[in-house]
Amino acid sequence: MNIQKALASLLRDRTPQIKNLFVNYCLPPLLALSGFFLLCGIVLQIRRQSPLEFYSIIFVSAFSSLDDFGYVLFNATPLIFTGLAVAIAYKSGLFNIGCEGQLYVGAFAAAWIGIHLNLPGFLLIPLCIGSAVIAGAAWGAIPGFLKARYGAHEVINTIMMNFVAFALMNYLVTSVYQEPGQMIPQTPQIYEAAQLPRLASLFPILPPSNPLNLSFLFACGCAICCYIFLTYTRWGYELRLLGNAPDVAAYGGINPQTVTIWVMALSGAVAGLAGVAEVLGYRYRFLDNFSSGWGFTGIAVALLGRNNPFGILVAAVLFGLLNKVALDIEILLEIRRGLFLAGQGVLIIWLVCMEGVSRRKN
Amino acid sequence: MIFELIPTTLRMATPLGFAALGGIYSERAGVINLALEGMMLIGAFGYVVGTQVSGSTWIGLLVGMSFGFLCALLHAVATITFRAEQIVTGIAINILALGITEFLVPTPEQVGGLPQWKFPFIGAYSFLVYLLPILVIVSHILLFKTPWGLRLCAAGESVEALATMSLSRTKWQYLGVLLSGVLAAVGGCFLASEVHYFTKGMTAGRGYLALAAVIFGNWRPLSGISACCLFGFATALELANRWEVPVQLLNSLPYILTMVVLAGFVGRSRPPASLGKIDG
Numbered sequence: 001m002n003i004q005k006a007l008a009s010l011l012r013d014r015t016p017q018i019k020n021l022f023v024n025y026c027l028p029p030l031l032a033l034s035g036f037f038l039l040c041g042i043v044l045q046i047r048r049q050s051p052l053e054f055y056s057i058i059f060v061s062a063f064s065s066l067d068d069f070g071y072v073l074f075n076a077t078p079l080i081f082t083g084l085a086v087a088i089a090y091k092s093g094l095f096n097i098g099c100e101g102q103l104y105v106g107a108f109a110a111a112w113i114g115i116h117l118n119l120p121g122f123l124l125i126p127l128c129i130g131s132a133v134i135a136g137a138a139w140g141a142i143p144g145f146l147k148a149r150y151g152a153h154e155v156i157n158t159i160m161m162n163f164v165a166f167a168l169m170n171y172l173v174t175s176v177y178q179e180p181g182q183m184i185p186q187t188p189q190i191y192e193a194a195q196l197p198r199l200a201s202l203f204p205i206l207p208p209s210n211p212l213n214l215s216f217l218f219a220c221g222c223a224i225c226c227y228i229f230l231t232y233t234r235w236g237y238e239l240r241l242l243g244n245a246p247d248v249a250a251y252g253g254i255n256p257q258t259v260t261i262w263v264m265a266l267s268g269a270v271a272g273l274a275g276v277a278e279v280l281g282y283r284y285r286f287l288d289n290f291s292s293g294w295g296f297t298g299i300a301v302a303l304l305g306r307n308n309p310f311g312i313l314v315a316a317v318l319f320g321l322l323n324k325v326a327l328d329i330e331i332l333l334e335i336r337r338g339l340f341l342a343g344q345g346v347l348i349i350w351l352v353c354m355e356g357v358s359r360r361k362n
Numbered sequence: 363m364i365f366e367l368i369p370t371t372l373r374m375a376t377p378l379g380f381a382a383l384g385g386i387y388s389e390r391a392g393v394i395n396l397a398l399e400g401m402m403l404i405g406a407f408g409y410v411v412g413t414q415v416s417g418s419t420w421i422g423l424l425v426g427m428s429f430g431f432l433c434a435l436l437h438a439v440a441t442i443t444f445r446a447e448q449i450v451t452g453i454a455i456n457i458l459a460l461g462i463t464e465f466l467v468p469t470p471e472q473v474g475g476l477p478q479w480k481f482p483f484i485g486a487y488s489f490l491v492y493l494l495p496i497l498v499i500v501s502h503i504l505l506f507k508t509p510w511g512l513r514l515c516a517a518g519e520s521v522e523a524l525a526t527m528s529l530s531r532t533k534w535q536y537l538g539v540l541l542s543g544v545l546a547a548v549g550g551c552f553l554a555s556e557v558h559y560f561t562k563g564m565t566a567g568r569g570y571l572a573l574a575a576v577i578f579g580n581w582r583p584l585s586g587i588s589a590c591c592l593f594g595f596a597t598a599l600e601l602a603n604r605w606e607v608p609v610q611l612l613n614s615l616p617y618i619l620t621m622v623v624l625a626g627f628v629g630r631s632r633p634p635a636s637l638g639k640i641d642g
Binding site: 095097146149150152153155156157159160161170171175293296299300337338340342343344345346349352355356357359360 | 620
């Protein structure tokens with residue numbers, strides 16, 4: 001009886017909160033997603049292909065077996081990192097469009113250490129990760145510094161840094177560190193000690209061919225760390241305050257320049273980890289142009305996840321699912337992957353428009 | 363030696379120039395336009411499809427321009443009417459354009475180029491190459507010497523000035539963004555008419571390079587086009603590749619230069635005061 005009462009009061013008190021949470025956090029992404037699938041269905045109907053078949057394939061392709069779901073999570077791994085990277089910067093009012101470049105730089109740094117140092121795994125893996133973090137952070141800190149010191153807009157500079165990174169990586173991998181005797185622009189393989197184990201080898205319920213690896217758990221851990229960092233630490237507070245109320249932050253003695261630099265460095269470091277996941281977890285080498293726009297998809301992931309680390313986890317899995325489905329649909333129904341890419345674009349525009357409208361209402 | 367590089371420079375600079383001019387109109391009106399890349403791509407796509415369907419390159423150009431217009435309309439409605447984040451919308455449009463053009467990729471059938479005009483000493487180029495400098499000069503006069511242009515600039519510079527004249531900021535911003543879409547699409551049409559095909563993601567970052575040119579040229583048409591020529595020259599050097607310099611260095615030079623200029627190490631690039639500000 002007592003418990004019932006307490007529960008009832010708890011629910012009663014929380015109702016507006018839950019409603020608020022639902023309206024602000026769950027409703028827009030849900031609406032956007034249903035709109036996305038509806039749009040895909042309409043396009044298929046116009047092209048005289050069966051939308052029903054399409055919808056059923058979506059479920060079959062993603063949930064029919066653990067193996068399939070493993071692929072979904074595998075696709076989600078880099079997106080968790082890039083989504084978090086975008087969100088960290090966004091929380092402090094900065095835009096990091098440079099995740100793509102930062103993840104390449106991070107990936108290369110990790111690969112470089114993995115190729116050159118023959119150490120036992122417990123030393124080599126942290127060294128690889130550390131070097132990727134430093135490289136990504138440096139790539140992110142440059143636009144941060146230019147913004148803090150010279151007022152140069154970080155959006156433009158992160159975009160420019162992307163192209164510089166592409167060129168630099170292309171140079172390194174074709175001229176200096178190319179695998180001997182190979183035409184493919186890739187480095188030699190990293191030492192076995194640096195390779196992250198596949199989850200299939202730890203949990204035999206997954207088939208050994210499944211590429212899902214330890215980096216996924218690492219990504220989940222990173223999301224939790226980001227949540228704790230943003231919510232409970234002094235630095236996280238400074239970061240959020242700068243984003244929400246820059247005047248208050250300045251009045252409270254927070255130096256916006258310093259915060260800008262370290263936020264961009266942190267964001268770059270997290271983006272660099274996405275490169276680690278690819279190099280240490282899957283390819284075991286650096287391949288030129290390996291990312292298929294993960295840095296940019298990270299923006300969509302952060303947006304769909306409402307810049308909340310746990311929301312980003314869910315959003316990244318969703319995008320991982322979309323990528324997996326896109327691949328299967330391309331094979332089974334001969335519908336080009338571009339449809340899903342276009343859908344992603346529409347989804348993002350829809351979400352930012354909703355955000356803009358709600359901002360105007362307030 | 364340098365003269366050999368001029369034809370390539372012009373061919374590389376022209377698509378950039380159109381897109382950059384578009385970017386100037388949009389950003390002068392206060393709307394950040396990262397969607398130049400997507401607008402160019404959709405323009406190139408429209409040109410190829412329009413030409414394939416109608417058989418006329420003029421219709422192709424028109425279709426390309428209208429596709430660019432539609433893309434810009436989407437950007438304008440989202441950012442101006444719905445007040446969506448301009449940067450995110452721009453990137454979303456790029457993703458959308460990449461997706462749509464991949465989904466509906468046209469048949470790999472060769473299309474004709476746009477009519478070429480031949481002049482003694484200069485050589486034969488697509489008429490767009492000659493049109494661009496005229497457009498740049500017209501834009502310069504229009505933007506800085508006429509009331510029309512000053513109002514457009516006021517939308518990006520000082521919203522109060524517009525308000526005191528009881529003019530609507532929305533209208534001028536729409537105008538700027540729509541113009542930018544059409545111009546960027548013309549750049550894309552030029553690109554497609556030069557290579558005669560449409561390939562997935564064929565703009566390959568040229569929209570962003572055009573944006574760099576806008577910044578490098580301090581948001582002014584004449585300086586912007588000079589930046590495009592400089593970037594085009596860098597590409598021409600890269601393609602000629604007779605030196606020991608790594609091509610990737612030449613490739614990244616425009617981006618590094620833009621960062622240097624934006625930071626104010628050499629000269630100073632100053633954006634319009636209300637650029638990207640949603641409520642002015």
